Amino acid sequence: MASFPKTDWIWRDGEFIPWEQATIHVMSHVVHYGSSVFEGIRCYNTPEGPSIFRLKEHVRRLQDSAKVYRMDAGFSAEQIGNACGELILKNGLEECYLRPIIFRGLGAAGLNPNSSPVQLYIVCWPWGTYLGEGALEQGVDACVSSWYRPAPNTHPAMAKAGGNYSNSQLIKMEALTNGYQEGIALSPSGNVSEGSGQNIFLVRNGTLITPATDGTLLEGITRDCIMRVARDLGIPVSEQPVPREMLYMADEVFFTGTAAEVTPVRSVDRIVIGEGKAGPMTKQLQERLLGIALGKLPDAHGWRTLVRSTGKDTLVA
Numbered sequence: 001m002a003s004f005p006k007t008d009w010i011w012r013d014g015e016f017i018p019w020e021q022a023t024i025h026v027m028s029h030v031v032h033y034g035s036s037v038f039e040g041i042r043c044y045n046t047p048e049g050p051s052i053f054r055l056k057e058h059v060r061r062l063q064d065s066a067k068v069y070r071m072d073a074g075f076s077a078e079q080i081g082n083a084c085g086e087l088i089l090k091n092g093l094e095e096c097y098l099r100p101i102i103f104r105g106l107g108a109a110g111l112n113p114n115s116s117p118v119q120l121y122i123v124c125w126p127w128g129t130y131l132g133e134g135a136l137e138q139g140v141d142a143c144v145s146s147w148y149r150p151a152p153n154t155h156p157a158m159a160k161a162g163g164n165y166s167n168s169q170l171i172k173m174e175a176l177t178n179g180y181q182e183g184i185a186l187s188p189s190g191n192v193s194e195g196s197g198q199n200i201f202l203v204r205n206g207t208l209i210t211p212a213t214d215g216t217l218l219e220g221i222t223r224d225c226i227m228r229v230a231r232d233l234g235i236p237v238s239e240q241p242v243p244r245e246m247l248y249m250a251d252e253v254f255f256t257g258t259a260a261e262v263t264p265v266r267s268v269d270r271i272v273i274g275e276g277k278a279g280p281m282t283k284q285l286q287e288r289l290l291g292i293a294l295g296k297l298p299d300a301h302g303w304r305t306l307v308r309s310t311g312k313d314t315l316v317a
């Protein structure tokens with residue numbers, strides 16, 4: 001069993017607690033019914049200092065997800081954003097992954113979510129390449145999963161809710177069991193939806209293509225970055241239905257996500273994509289996005305939030 005890269009402090013409902021104390025009761029509602037919403041955010045080490053990438057949008061999505069499930073953690077977007085920055089400084093980290101999570105704790109027995117208290121924790125830890133060593137350069141082998149994404153109006157896909165990830169786990173386990181690093185799920189209509197924890201893009205005849213938000217996929221923040229960066233570079237972008245076979249016909253395929261960043265896909269179902277390595281457009285977009293996140297390129301869209309201490313309170317500016 002791998003050991004978790006733990007840090008010293010965790011933020012819980014407005015206070016810092018030591019890592020070891022961040023435990024919950026086995027009868028907490030979330031343990032049985034998956035009643036959580038969460039975010040995954042990256043903080044990069046830039047020449048100016050630690051900088052959280054697209055903090056505002058992640059906090060907004062956390063609050064939107066909570067709204068769908070009628071959870072009110074009682075903290076404003078500003079308070080949550082500041083807590084993220086404070087936690088990074090408190091743990092003395094320069095780059096890390098941040099995981100704010102809102103869940104229903106220990107309350108009455110039974111399913112009714114309203115009888116259990118809503119809690120907000122924020123955890124951060126150092127986290128490298130999500131899909132394994134060398135994945136960002138060499139790419140990964142993926143398969144189309146036999147598991148579909150839930151249909152619209154079943155599990156709300158635009159909410160980043162813990163319960164949605166039981167489907168993701170099935171996709172991921174099937175892929176790993178069959179010798180692939182990642183699985184690509186179809187929507188109930190049979191078109192391509194997304195990876196187990198990433199959005200997916202294709203390049204075909206110079207156009208960047210990604211499945212439209214159809215109620216089966218998460219509206220990724222990295223997905224948004226890639227479409228905006230592509231448009232900045234004059235690359236045509238199309239959000240559209242993507243039939244499965246378009247994956248095999250593509251010149252390039254890549255995954256996007258906060259954890260996965262921009263990960264090239266070199267084969268799908270053992271069919272080699274393009275030249276079987278990161279394609280030129282994938283590399284161009286990957287370099288551009290990481291360049292902005294790492295503070296090597298100008299932040300034209302205002303995506304970086306510098307973490308700094310004001311002396312009295314720690315603030316994100």
Ligand SMILES: Cc1ncc(COP(=O)(O)O)c(C=O)c1O
Binds near residue numbers: 198259
């Ligand atoms: C199911 C799923 N799709 C897509 C993404 C990519 O979203 P983002 O780019 O906002 O991290 C994630 C990661 O959060 C995810 O879990």
